[in-house]
Amino acid sequence: MRRLNPSLVAGGVIVLLIVVTALVSFVWTPYDATLVDPASRLLKPSWSHWFGTDKFGRDVLSQIMVGSRTTLFVGIVAVGVAAVIGVPLGILAAMSRRWSSEVIMRSNDLLLAFPALLLAIMFGAVFGASTLTAMIAIGIASIPSFARVIRSGALQVMRTEYVLAARAAGRQPFPIAVRHVLPNVASLITVQASVSFAIAVLAEAALSFLGYGTPPPTPSWGRMLQESQEFLFSAPRLAVFPGLAIALAVLGFNLLGDGLRDRFDPKLEDRR
Amino acid sequence: MNSVLAVEDLTVTVRDKTLVQDVSLTVDPGERVGLIGESGSGKSLTALSVMGLLPEDVHASGSVRLAGVDHDLIGADERRLSRVRGRQLAIVFQEPMTALNPTMRVGDQVAEAMLIHDTVPGRRAARAAAIELLGRVQLPDVLRAYPHQLSGGQRQRVVLALALANDPSLLICDEPTTALDVTVQAMVLDLIVRGVTDRSSALLFITHDLAVVATVCQRVLVMYGGRIVESGPVNEVFTSPRHRYTQGLIAASDLESADRRLPTIPGNVPAAGQFPNGCVFRTRCAHATEICATAPPWSGTASRGFACHHPAPALEPADA
Amino acid sequence: MIIRLIERTAVLLVSLVVSSVLVFAFMAVLPGDPARVALGVNASEEAVAQLREQFGLDRPLPTQYLDWLGGLLRGDFGISYVSKAAIGPQIIDRFQVTLWLVVAGMIIALVIAVPAGTVMAARHRHVSGLALSALSQVGVAVPAFLAGILLITLFAVKLGWLPANGWTPPAEDPGMFLQQLILPALALGLVQGAVLTRYVRSAVLEVLREDYLRTARAKGLRPFPALWRHGLRNAAVPVVTVLGLQLATLLIGAVVVERVFVIPGLGSLLLDAVSNRDLLLVQDVVMVLVVAVLVVNFFVDLLYVALDPRLRVSSR
Numbered sequence: 023m024r025r026l027n028p029s030l031v032a033g034g035v036i037v038l039l040i041v042v043t044a045l046v047s048f049v050w051t052p053y054d055a056t057l058v059d060p061a062s063r064l065l066k067p068s069w070s071h072w073f074g075t076d077k078f079g080r081d082v083l084s085q086i087m088v089g090s091r092t093t094l095f096v097g098i099v100a101v102g103v104a105a106v107i108g109v110p111l112g113i114l115a116a117m118s119r120r121w122s123s124e125v126i127m128r129s130n131d132l133l134l135a136f137p138a139l140l141l142a143i144m145f146g147a148v149f150g151a152s153t154l155t156a157m158i159a160i161g162i163a164s165i166p167s168f169a170r171v172i173r174s175g176a177l178q179v180m181r182t183e184y185v186l187a188a189r190a191a192g193r194q195p196f197p198i199a200v201r202h203v204l205p206n207v208a209s210l211i212t213v214q215a216s217v218s219f220a221i222a223v224l225a226e227a228a229l230s231f232l233g234y235g236t237p238p239p240t241p242s243w244g245r246m247l248q249e250s251q252e253f254l255f256s257a258p259r260l261a262v263f264p265g266l267a268i269a270l271a272v273l274g275f276n277l278l279g280d281g282l283r284d285r286f287d288p289k290l291e292d293r294r
Numbered sequence: 295m296n297s298v299l300a301v302e303d304l305t306v307t308v309r310d311k312t313l314v315q316d317v318s319l320t321v322d323p324g325e326r327v328g329l330i331g332e333s334g335s336g337k338s339l340t341a342l343s344v345m346g347l348l349p350e351d352v353h354a355s356g357s358v359r360l361a362g363v364d365h366d367l368i369g370a371d372e373r374r375l376s377r378v379r380g381r382q383l384a385i386v387f388q389e390p391m392t393a394l395n396p397t398m399r400v401g402d403q404v405a406e407a408m409l410i411h412d413t414v415p416g417r418r419a420a421r422a423a424a425i426e427l428l429g430r431v432q433l434p435d436v437l438r439a440y441p442h443q444l445s446g447g448q449r450q451r452v453v454l455a456l457a458l459a460n461d462p463s464l465l466i467c468d469e470p471t472t473a474l475d476v477t478v479q480a481m482v483l484d485l486i487v488r489g490v491t492d493r494s495s496a497l498l499f500i501t502h503d504l505a506v507v508a509t510v511c512q513r514v515l516v517m518y519g520g521r522i523v524e525s526g527p528v529n530e531v532f533t534s535p536r537h538r539y540t541q542g543l544i545a546a547s548d549l550e551s552a553d554r555r556l557p558t559i560p561g562n563v564p565a566a567g568q569f570p571n572g573c574v575f576r577t578r579c580a581h582a583t584e585i586c587a588t589a590p591p592w593s594g595t596a597s598r599g600f601a602c603h604h605p606a607p608a609l610e611p612a613d614a
Numbered sequence: 615m616i617i618r619l620i621e622r623t624a625v626l627l628v629s630l631v632v633s634s635v636l637v638f639a640f641m642a643v644l645p646g647d648p649a650r651v652a653l654g655v656n657a658s659e660e661a662v663a664q665l666r667e668q669f670g671l672d673r674p675l676p677t678q679y680l681d682w683l684g685g686l687l688r689g690d691f692g693i694s695y696v697s698k699a700a701i702g703p704q705i706i707d708r709f710q711v712t713l714w715l716v717v718a719g720m721i722i723a724l725v726i727a728v729p730a731g732t733v734m735a736a737r738h739r740h741v742s743g744l745a746l747s748a749l750s751q752v753g754v755a756v757p758a759f760l761a762g763i764l765l766i767t768l769f770a771v772k773l774g775w776l777p778a779n780g781w782t783p784p785a786e787d788p789g790m791f792l793q794q795l796i797l798p799a800l801a802l803g804l805v806q807g808a809v810l811t812r813y814v815r816s817a818v819l820e821v822l823r824e825d826y827l828r829t830a831r832a833k834g835l836r837p838f839p840a841l842w843r844h845g846l847r848n849a850a851v852p853v854v855t856v857l858g859l860q861l862a863t864l865l866i867g868a869v870v871v872e873r874v875f876v877i878p879g880l881g882s883l884l885l886d887a888v889s890n891r892d893l894l895l896v897q898d899v900v901m902v903l904v905v906a907v908l909v910v911n912f913f914v915d916l917l918y919v920a921l922d923p924r925l926r927v928s929s930r
Contacts, residue, residue: 041922097658110837126735127631131911132632132633133628133906135865135907135911139866139867140903141867143885143900144637144896144900147641147887147896148640148641200766220755227758228757231870232870232873232885247784268755269756270755271755273752273755276755341761345832347831349738351739371834372836372837376834377834378834379831379832380833381799381834385832387832392824392825393829394826396826396923397847397923406833406843410833410834410835440924442923456833482761511772599714
């Protein structure tokens with residue numbers, strides 16, 4: 023039995039906590055997260071409002087809980103888009119001839135010049151900002167790192183004896199990719215998904231903060247932070263709770279990614 | 295005559311495992327001593343302990359004294375150790391391909407060895423000395439080369455040049471030719487022997503290759519399971535091994551006959567730290583009896599002896 | 615060496631052309647035409663038609679593209695559809711502001727990351743290394759705009775040491791410029807520093823395992839001098855890669871920090887352009903950011919060659 027990996031445990035617990043929070047928010051929150059109540063504006067944390075209320079009298083805890091749905095939803099779609107495009111590209115680049123592989127990787131590098139934030143702002147300018155544009159922009163911006171990681175993993179698999187044997191036996195590239203390469207890069211995909219998820223959470227928060235993410239009234243951590251800005255002098259706590267939520271989520275997914283990496287390849291344990 | 299190197303009761307442990315136990319050895323000035331054994335026998339760890347370059351979690355105890363150094367090398371702090379390393383004590387490692395800094399010119403790496411210890415008056419002199427040192431290992435014109443432009447054999451000669459830069463009293467070579475092509479092995483060995491003879495440096499030569507020991511060394515120490523099991527002049531040990539392990543080792547690598555099928559030692563070398571108590575070889579020895587569960591005492595003298603309860607009979611030295 | 619330089623330059627040029635096509639095409643596919651977007655839904659047909667003609671939007675797309683690209687090459691960014699002002703001077707002006715911010719942030723990040731990462735690697739089994747490691751993990755999780763908000767809360771609101779926001783050009787009032795630069799630069803630099811620290815750590819750890827470091831110590835160098843003389847340059851190669859990517863992140867990341875600190879940089883110009891529906895301005899700013907990123911990556915590539923002699927022999 024291998025020693026329990028602290029990153030994996032800590033990351034797993036945090037991610038689980040966020041997932042559970044999001045699930046619970048579907049059936050129960052202390053208050054309606056979007057309920058405006060002028061009578062209870064800017065309340066300090068108390069037994070009835072654990073995290074206090076915002077400028078519209080909305081319960082902060084309820085908003086954080088519902089906000090976790092937005093975070094997870096954007097993350098899942100973005101990582102999904104990135105994986106569905108990036109993984110085949112990476113495998114293709116590893117398996118194809120030199121020049122076509124070169125073309126794929128060069129286009130990949132070019133995409134790196136368009137970070138998520140820039141893409142999302144461009145999308146927002148053209149299509150109008152929404153959760154959808156944010157998710158897709160973040161997803162597209164995450165393709166290069168997927169493709170790169172998967173390509174290097176797939177290149178290693180392509181050099182193994184069983185793939186060489188399969189090729190010598192005249193197997194077609196596609197079956198080789200599906201049967202040999204994909205299962206062997208699955209662990210890399212998992213690690214990269216976790217790391218990309220953390221980046222997606224950060225990007226979503228930044229976009230919502232700028233007003234290019236989820237539009238109101240749907241609660242989102244980034245926008246809660248943006249709304250807190252005008253109260254930095256009177257009620258800095260309004261920045262603390264969504265800020266903590268974002269940091270915790272990013273930390274959780276990063277730790278999970280690190281932990282998974284160590285788990286799959288213990289030799290690398292000290293490297294990150 | 296005082297010895298150059300005197301190792302006493304060296305024990306190397308990692309966590310709860312003992313990898314080298316109670317190793318004592320001496321090397322006299324100008325003497326060329328071979329340390330042979332299979333991988334896992336603890337010979338490289340012995341060398342690293344002498345250099346004080348053991349990995350962080352590996353610990354050495356005992357005593358390592360070097361002529362001209364007034365303190366024990368075991369337990370000495372980095373500051374004092376670093377003054378000895380590369381000055382009185384130098385080493386050539388096994389893997390020449392990675393032993394040199396890929397981003398630094400070869401000449402600078404050789405010159406640095408002298409500049410660190412202020413054995414030359416300045417950069418210009420260090421450079422001149424580096425040219426001469428590289429010339430002596432038959433590498434003229436590589437001063438401005440980077441390691442990747444050189445072959446493995448050439449790189450190993452660079453490492454040899456920088457190891458010998460400060461005329462050390464002891465040069466340790468840890469399998470210096472194992473990673474090289476057979477064709478260049480002889481040349482590197484020759485340069486090593488010439489290098490130490492020219493400077494009257496002593497040599498501790500670590501290898502698993504008996505033929506190499508036979509050509510390079512005057513005396514040999516046989517290591518197995520983290521202990522020295524036999525020692526003596528090369529021709530005596532090789533013609534008349536007394537320890538059963540040495541006997542098996544020599545039979546398995548018969549230096550003369552090539553057509554006969556070589557006998558092997560039964561079983562495998564146990565994993566590090568997994569050697570039996572008593573005689574470390576007893577689990578693989580055909581002659582082992584109950585008494586072998588106790589540690590065999592050292593028979594003979596420090597310069598010629600063995601540790602075995604059932605030694606092979608001594609042969610009269612073949613004089614024909 | 616020369617071959618590599620030519621190869622890299624070719625890659626840069628192709629990337630620049632391809633990305634300009636991408637940016638132009640993307641802005642051109644938008645539903646509705648830019649003149650209508652700029653003037654709003656209530657504008658009369660005549661006004662829209664007049665604007666289209668004025669800015670040549672009625673010409674075929676390839677012509678418009680070549681015209682735009684030709685202008686860029688001559689340093690002419692065109693004229694805003696909305697404000698009717700020349701775009702070039704605005705971009706140059708705002709770019710300087712962002713550059714100050716990014717360079718200051720990068721310096722802070724490096725000053726933090728190189729020593730912290732090295733210590734973390736050299737003492738990775740000790741408490742101090744592990745504590746730094748955990749701290750950097752937390753730092754990575756804090757977005758720059760959150761760091762900005764926290765810094766404002768602490769240093770501007772609670773302690774009142776520094777201004778909460780604003781921007782003064784250095785030529786106007788150097789003292790005020792520095793005071794106003796510190797917090798936003800810290801917000802950018804602290805977070806990037808935490809990210810960079812982790813890369814420095816793994817690069818140094820990698821180098822610590824290298825045989826040549828053992829050779830250096832066998833020569834008589836003590837651990838830290840050995841790492842300094844023989845390790846850092848080798849560790850720099852992977853770190854420089856990340857640095858290049860980070861510079862890109864910083865350029866774009868500055869957008870958010872500029873919003874937090876109310877700084878008139880390229881980011882706020884972009885955001886304002888988007889909300890004013892000033893599409894040519896958006897297109898120009900995006901292009902400038904992309905060019906900046908590509909050029910940085912080009913120099914990073916050349917820097918490798920300077921750092922690693924193994925790359926100098928021939929092209930790959």
